[in-house]
Amino acid sequence: MHRLWSHTLQRLSPYTPGEQAQNSDVIKLNTNEHALPPSSGAVSAGQQLDVERLRRYPDPTSRLLTKAIAKANNVSSDQVLVTNGSDEVLAFAWTAFLSDTDKVPAVPAMTYTFYPVWAKLLGQGLHQVTMNSDLSIDVEALKAWDGPVVFPNPNAPTGLSLPLETIEGLVAHNPNRLVLIDEAYFGFGAVSAAPLISQYDNLLITRSFSKSHALAGLRVGYALAHASLLEGLRRVKDSFNSYPVDAYAQCVATAAVSDSAWFAKASATVEENRAALAAGLTQLGFSVLPSQANFVLASHPEHTGIVLTEYLKTQNILVRSWSSDDLLPWVRITVGTKDQQACLLSALADYLND
Numbered sequence: 001m002h003r004l005w006s007h008t009l010q011r012l013s014p015y016t017p018g019e020q021a022q023n024s025d026v027i028k029l030n031t032n033e034h035a036l037p038p039s040s041g042a043v044s045a046g047q048q049l050d051v052e053r054l055r056r057y058p059d060p061t062s063r064l065l066t067k068a069i070a071k072a073n074n075v076s077s078d079q080v081l082v083t084n085g086s087d088e089v090l091a092f093a094w095t096a097f098l099s100d101t102d103k104v105p106a107v108p109a110m111t112y113t114f115y116p117v118w119a120k121l122l123g124q125g126l127h128q129v130t131m132n133s134d135l136s137i138d139v140e141a142l143k144a145w146d147g148p149v150v151f152p153n154p155n156a157p158t159g160l161s162l163p164l165e166t167i168e169g170l171v172a173h174n175p176n177r178l179v180l181i182d183e184a185y186f187g188f189g190a191v192s193a194a195p196l197i198s199q200y201d202n203l204l205i206t207r208s209f210s211k212s213h214a215l216a217g218l219r220v221g222y223a224l225a226h227a228s229l230l231e232g233l234r235r236v237k238d239s240f241n242s243y244p245v246d247a248y249a250q251c252v253a254t255a256a257v258s259d260s261a262w263f264a265k266a267s268a269t270v271e272e273n274r275a276a277l278a279a280g281l282t283q284l285g286f287s288v289l290p291s292q293a294n295f296v297l298a299s300h301p302e303h304t305g306i307v308l309t310e311y312l313k314t315q316n317i318l319v320r321s322w323s324s325d326d327l328l329p330w331v332r333i334t335v336g337t338k339d340q341q342a343c344l345l346s347a348l349a350d351y352l353n354d
């Protein structure tokens with residue numbers, strides 16, 4: 001700690017990103033990247049980018065990408081705001097809507113671990129709502145909270161999702177508070193709340209190209225909301241960095257979101273592989289939560305998540321686990337290719353049968 005650090009900085013506990021392997025023969029199932037390569041149309045659009053677009057500043061409004069996202073989601077361009085990954089738009093949302101003392105947001109106790117970090121850096125606190133015994137979100141407790149609510153759908157790291165009627169009930173329950181739904185894992189089976197944004201101006205949805213479009217390295221995310229709510233995020237963006245999304249990212253993401261055939265096929269492959277992974281783990285004695293994301297959360301009656309993670313690392317396979325009491329039994333495994341999953345299941349079988 002340096003003597004010049006601010007009080008806020010001294011209180012921070014920054015987010016720790018998942019391990020990024022340097023070695024290419026590692027089977028990397030720890031940070032929920034897509035199992036497949038991105039759309040080939042998107043890759044070649046990037047390769048053909050006019051060099052002149054690198055010399056100049058990028059379009060500050062990401063106009064073409066915004067238009068393509070609007071078209072893919074059947075909304076208008078003024079209901080879309082593009083950012084550097086969904087982490088950036090979530091941080092903007094904290095500043096715009098969740099930073100006043102009378103706007104302390106409620107989040108599920110088991111959820112994306114970046115929320116408490118933003119709450120400390122940009123907000124005034126966080127109200128954590130205990131999970132139901134099956135690890136689903138306690139929607140009634142969120143309803144009863146007077147302030148804004150924030151949660152992923154499907155939730156991370158459980159992978160469990162809420163149906164649209166439940167989400168609409170929560171949004172309609174109190175039009176004077178924000179409901180922020182983090183749809184980072186959109187596209188793998190959960191129903192999106194996007195069709196509700198024109199009707200409810202207290203609903204904000206965030207999305208990511210990292211998972212659904214296999215473009216985690218590109219860092220593109222976006223928000224969908226009623227135009228007047230979104231204007232608040234735009235004001236924060238333009239007070240922070242008016243050129244957040246670079247020219248290359250805008251070009252590749254525009255081609256990616258326009259390739260609906262790739263999206264349909266890739267999402268179906270992930271769902272199929274997820275079912276195979278869950279079945280394989282169940283056969284080995286794991287309990288597996290019914291996930292609608294590109295990962296599964298599993299627990300074994302005899303081994304903690306950390307023990308399994310450490311063993312798998314010795315086999316060149318990365319998965320994710322935690323040391324907190326609530327998550328200690330669990331291991332989170334990203335859906336991989338069929339071959340990667342076969343290696344994982346065979347390594348686990350060797351360990352468990354030893």
Ligand SMILES: Cc1ncc(COP(=O)(O)O)c(C=O)c1O
Pocket residue numbers: 031032084085086087088112152156182184207208209210216220221
């Ligand atoms: C629930 C959730 N929200 C947001 C993000 C951030 O995604 P991005 O890569 O778009 O910043 C993640 C990343 O893992 C996540 O799990």
